[in-house]
Amino acid sequence: MKIKLEESTFGLLLASLLLIFGGVFSSAVQYDYTAVIDCLADPLKPQYNGGIIINPEINDGVKGWTTHGGVKIEQRSSISGNKYMVAHNRKQPYASVSHKVLLEKDKLYTFSAWIQVAGKNTTVTALFKTGDGFEKVGAVEAQVGCWSMFKGGISVASSTPAELYFESNDTSVDIWVDSVSLQPFTNEEWRSHQEQSIQKVRKSNMRLQVVDQNGRPIPNANITIQQNRLRFPLGASINQNIVRNTAYQNWFTQRFTVTTFENEMKWYTTENTQGREDYSAADSMLAFTSQHRISVRGHNIFWDDPQYQPWWVKNLSPQSLGPATDKRLNSVVSRYRGRVIAWDVNNENLHFNFYESKLGGGITNKFFQRTRQLDRRAMLFMNDYNTIEDGRDSTSSPSKYIAKLRQLQASLGANSVIGIGLEGHFHTVNIAYVRSALDTLAATRMPIWITELDVQAGPSQAAYFEQILREVHAHPGIQGIVIWGPWSQNGQCYQMCLVDPSFRNLAPGNVLDKLIHEWGGATAQATTNDNGYIDVSLFHGDYEAKFVPQGGRVDEVSPQGKSLSFAVDHNSSGQVIKFVSHV
Template structure:
């Protein structure tokens, strides 16, 4: 505490959220069921509720012999259940199917038909569950079961369906044919032997009829469908949900009690609270141009609390020529960020895209490349150890595999382990694109991302502080799908960041606002970085300002949101019990106390703010 102006006492308080208790699910209620099929092989069915009689403890696993002769393998499923949510029977459709009639096919194939050549039929499982099966006679991915619906322009639709295939694995994409376009609503890897939930959504540009299809690359396989749901929401309903979750996840009611040095409560005392620094990291990429441009420096530092260097830490920037490392710009940018209290994300240690490898790297032998990658990781992580808040350890390795192809499939896991050994306190990210942006990209669906994420985490034996990095390079965003994807990824129970947000579209500002609002309102999202580093010759895909650092419409959106995500100065008076309450965004706030019985009371000293009963901050004046 320190005194302020005459009659004014100042204090600082930190408003933080509370982590909810996590319930661990153990035993056979969340389990792997090993079920013997008719062909004599064992099928693995996950997340099914099973019961029984004989249990054998085996190294933290419980193997249960069921009365029907099947086996139940159970363990702590709090993480793995989100990776393989594959059930013996599908759950009921969300929202009772919404506007989808006959969503569980209890009335046969009524209102459903085949799109293109093929056969549609209803089947019934041994437990009595009815579902739809489509088999194709051609090799066209869009040949599938079809359902006609009416979609409205001003609505946002959540979509879900349960899918299975009769053999192996099949990537399945939900597609709506509307307004002359094919709109992807979500994707899943369907499996044989159990049902997987596809969760997504969509919105449309024009009101009119639409046709639901299921696209699959497994054109020779049967696709089974059940429990389909399509639920509309108005824009007001969607925004209301955002507002509610922001209040729950980003804000907290703070209770202040003002007393004098003798402990006497001070009613009718004026108190003001001003946010000094928000706790939610919201930032923008920067380039080396910021080092010599004061206008760029002012514009950036007056807005953001975190940054990523666009290129300056990448391998092709720090070691363009083999053996000649150059960290000049990266060092200077780290120093600049520290000077202005800006947190830095390290981007990136390795980029798996072959087109971004230097010629000298691509020409190395196995042994030489192994040495070079080890040297690269040790060099950059050691140099900035303890100075950064995150490392993008491996970039885009759901789409590319340059290093894995040459050094083995364990390359990514080894990189995470080595980075953690050098810089153990820093979050290590798996950074990827199209997980939020493109529902139709089967390489990086939320399920595929989680599969890769847990593969690395298992390899590292949970020794690394891992986090989820979603690049978020959008063209036209699908906001309902974005929410569904974040919901699924949130099951990993690790921080999620949008790491490189930009939009390339004529409605750039409007879409940017929609994306940022959706991300900020999701409780699992712990930080956002916009990908709009300034270059004199122009930005990459999106700029926030012109070359004189006057805001473009996208910059105005950012300023509007920053203002909305930071509490205005709150002024009020304590009640008869000396209490004042205010709802504040999480962050560091300056508190000023004024007393004016006929004039201002000069406060010479103020004690440190303490937590009284755990809910009330006690301010002594």
């Protein structure tokens, strides 16, 4: 059965149906989350059969394609018979092939292409030229002798003619292009993709059967189901004020299950003066998190930005810095191993190189190796910014991120697991790019966390925050989310306060509470059928079901048999849980 999405009311109905039936009724074009991160001898077919791109496989000469920047283009064929397009005699970085399209307002476009270069390996970027300027939609580290896929995304504020083209700062290389795709989605379709993914990776379909003491089904039984704890790790950073502030504690523990210390575990805090370590702030915060079953991400062992070194570290010679880093790593990891679930080993290592510039290019590998030796259980993470926030920053593109990840994996040995930490400090939001970047990173099969999520202040802050939270929570590659700096004693947060100094919700706080409610925080009520069954689709988490007698209240039921605690995870689909009532 298929339903055609023609009106917004139908879109809302579809979203509701998807929550129950996992999206089987959707007639929208299904989103393709796949990405290829290996360099292949021949490109694969274009996603969505090319979408709105004419001649996406370059099988019909150069039909639909033109030159950009005074370059020469031609169709060529490989030994295997694959046809592709080549831009050569390039004199400018923007000299390449181009394709004209119409981008429509309120649509989200997913882009993909396969690229190869002749000459030497280099970065190739895809851009759209519109009436409003230039928009980068993705970049890839293109190689000689094999094809690399990259994905990107774009949306526009108003409908506009646009020109797609490719760019490389190295004008000595020829750019080869094949299997290009540009697929539009409506906002309703985009939301339906999120709901389908949530149903698949965040929820499980189960049956609850209410029976009496003799095992006989109880029909028409009223049941309430309350989620006590969300299984998906949702958290926020905290500062040391939480140790003495009861209101802060209550606000935090009612919402979150994981945290990161904002400054208290960083080197400039724990050893502000050389040789004088002070872990008292982090120790007291860990006592609080342990008491409330809050998981902690160790942030961070080192920070590669020169600006954030302890003042005395900046002046050390390489001969003195080496032993100092050894002492720091051994001290903090040994102290907190077994008490943190992860370590950000060398923060923002894609953008900065303080330690590499002084101790050699392999020092980050050594940091990871030594951390793994000291702590065998915690996940070791890269952690950086602009990989999903800003497609214009080629320094930390998904392609560059994966190259560094593979280097670290090689240093740790085969099959080593390294977490992908994505800070998520947003200014504006290109949600189509966010999804495509996550697709590429998820192809590594490494765990991905959003580690420092916030949005720059402005009139669209709350709306952007909701867009991002919905997108990253729904993406199948994401395994945890931490929001950054949500509360400040003076109301001056890093970018985004969820609450004011008195813990009254601000607009982003309202967004968060709405989504927590949506993700299982509400109490569900249902009535059993003739066979005593209730069919439910529940977010993964810990639950309590309560039996309510006809015309009665839960508190009127005898303690024995009035409630049932149970857990839901990805293995729970299809399970039947029996609730034996003694009432």
